[in-house]
Amino acid sequence: MGDRLNGKSAFVTGAGQGIGRGIAEELAAHGAAVTIAEINERTGQSTANALRQAGYKAQFARVDIRCEDEISAGVAAHVAQFGGLDIVVNNAGQNQHFDASKMSVDEWERSMSLNLRGAWLCCKHALPVMSARGAGVIINIASVHATMTTYNFFPYNVAKSGLLGLTRSIALDWGHQNIRSVAVSPGYTRTQPLIEFFEQAADPAAEEARVINLHPLKRIGQPEDIGALVAFLASDAASFITGTEIVIDGGISARYAD
Numbered sequence: 001m002g003d004r005l006n007g008k009s010a011f012v013t014g015a016g017q018g019i020g021r022g023i024a025e026e027l028a029a030h031g032a033a034v035t036i037a038e039i040n041e042r043t044g045q046s047t048a049n050a051l052r053q054a055g056y057k058a059q060f061a062r063v064d065i066r067c068e069d070e071i072s073a074g075v076a077a078h079v080a081q082f083g084g085l086d087i088v089v090n091n092a093g094q095n096q097h098f099d100a101s102k103m104s105v106d107e108w109e110r111s112m113s114l115n116l117r118g119a120w121l122c123c124k125h126a127l128p129v130m131s132a133r134g135a136g137v138i139i140n141i142a143s144v145h146a147t148m149t150t151y152n153f154f155p156y157n158v159a160k161s162g163l164l165g166l167t168r169s170i171a172l173d174w175g176h177q178n179i180r181s182v183a184v185s186p187g188y189t190r191t192q193p194l195i196e197f198f199e200q201a202a203d204p205a206a207e208e209a210r211v212i213n214l215h216p217l218k219r220i221g222q223p224e225d226i227g228a229l230v231a232f233l234a235s236d237a238a239s240f241i242t243g244t245e246i247v248i249d250g251g252i253s254a255r256y257a258d
């Protein structure tokens with residue numbers, strides 16, 4: 001497809017399916033060697049196998065981003081296999097909804113460990129490797145919920161807002177080492193959680209049509225849309241982009257509810 005990432009390697013969390021898989025496929029298609037850092041062994045292995053069968057360099061590493069030891073081991077396995085680390089994509093996450101008056105501290109800690117702390121821990125273990133090579137890119141997959149939200153999205157939106165802060169701090173504190181950090185905020189993207197959301201509606205087809213119609217572009221995002229943006233941001237073509245958020249939502253956030 002292209003060679004803009006030739007000679008680079010990428011560590012993508014939650015890349016067994018959905019947006020993460022779309023990102024891994026696009027990065028590989030542009031020449032990057034990819035580690036599928038995934039908690040689900042079945043989907044992680046199968047994504048890595050599919051990439052290898054397509055002629056790309058890929059490996060699976062079983063990583064639960066809630067566990068620092070597994071992140072550290074996953075990053076070490078990546079460096080051992082590919083000889084460095086150029087790109088980290090913090091993608092693993094899950095939409096979780098709680099009543100702010102009833103959520104327990106344990107539930108809060110678990111939610112934040114998945115949707116915010118894991119991204120910081122991946123930065124923590126990748127930054128020394130990137131710094132030693134004098135370059136790197138960290139891309140945090142946030143959400144349109146990072147800057148605005150809707151009813152009953154607590155505390156997913158809190159964690160996603162935190163990812164914007166993480167993005168800015170990494171950009172500021174590591175920019176002088178040629179390490180960039182960018183947040184990518186998707187809107188509705190057709191992955192398993194969204195498919196299940198539609199299926200829960202009384203009339204799934206009508207609900208999907210309603211959501212599609214909210215978009216100026218009259219379609220829902222696909223994992224490859226997000227992957228194409230990440231492949232661009234990870235490349236030298238985006239070498240002056242850091243510390244900011246790129247929204248990719250088919251224009252839905254340009255419109256207020258009326």
Ligand SMILES: NC(=O)c1ccc[n+]([C@@H]2O[C@H](COP(=O)([O-])OP(=O)(O)OC[C@H]3O[C@@H](n4cnc5c(N)ncnc54)[C@H](O)[C@@H]3O)[C@@H](O)[C@H]2O)c1
Pocket residue numbers: 013014015016017018019020037038039040043063064065066091092093094095114141142143144185186187188189190191192193194
């Ligand atoms: N789909 C959307 O509409 C949408 C919109 C905005 C943002 N996002 C964000 O995009 C990211 C990917 O979402 P998706 O829709 O592809 O979801 P998904 O559920 O299809 O994929 C998530 C992947 O992360 C993996 N994962 C879950 N917990 C993990 C852990 N502890 N350690 C490692 N891997 C883990 C899962 O096994 C799965 O492969 C998430 O951060 C989500 O918040 C999605």
